[in-house]
Amino acid sequence: MRTVIVFNHPYEGSYCNAILKSVMNGLHKADQDVDLIHLDNDRFDPVMTKEDLKAFLDRKPVDPVVLNYTERLARADHLIFIFPIWWEMMPALTKGFIDRVIFPGVAFEFKEKGHGMNPLLKNLKGVTVITTMNTPRLLYRLRYGNAVKKALLTGTFFKLGYRNLKWINLSMVKSASDKKRRKWLNDIEAKFASPN
Incomplete structure (x- = not known):
């Protein structure tokens, strides 16, 4: 199994970086091949240019x-996205990755005839975000409508025809105790270390 991780957080001391380490530890324990796309370290440009739009129409990224x-x-x-929710949405680099990389002729x-799309990433068996x-979980769901889930899982990958979509959302991280944070990291590592 080959897992591609798309990671987006600029601060090396962030909790997202700790999550990344737990995910990678778990995947390595499961003897998985891991490929990390670190958008911040790559200095990925999220801006869709006129050349990108022409390439979108031609179905050939340039x-x-x-x-x-x-x-x-x-x-x-398997594709895994790891990022913080800022102002109820994904950071710009993650959004730019979707805009510029999840491309017709490549991913779908x-x-x-009619509406809809067909998935083209034939090896892809699942996506985890x-x-x-x-923000408290209930408030995020009721007031903000689970915006990330709707935009990324439902509005992108489900719409493109991909299935086995999962969302692990850790809420109120800033106020969580060290014990709770360690438990989250241990649970995440155990989840990805499991062959299921």
Whole structure:
């Protein structure tokens, strides 16, 4: 199994970085091949250019960084996103990754007749999104409508035809005790160390 992780957090001391380490430890224990796309360290440009839009219409990415990412995604059995929720949404680099990398002719194709799309990443068996936030979980669901879930899982990958979509959302991280934070990290490592 090959897992591609798309990671987005600029601060090395963040809790998201601790989550990344737990995920990678778990995957290595499960003897998985792990490919890390670190958007911040790569200095990924999230801005969709006019060249990107032309490439979108032609169904052929032109940016070398995007081409590299698409080649790596094509070999993925599992895709994991890890990022913080800022102002109730994903950070700009993660949104830019979706805009510029989840591309027609690469990740999906429009159906010839009617509405809808067909998935093209044939190896991809599942997508997991892991997020941190300081908003209480119930408030995020009721007032903000689980915006990340709707945008990324339902509005992107489900719409494209991918299934086995999971969301692990850790809420009120800033106020969580050290004990609770350690438990979350241990649980995450154990989850990804399991072969199921």
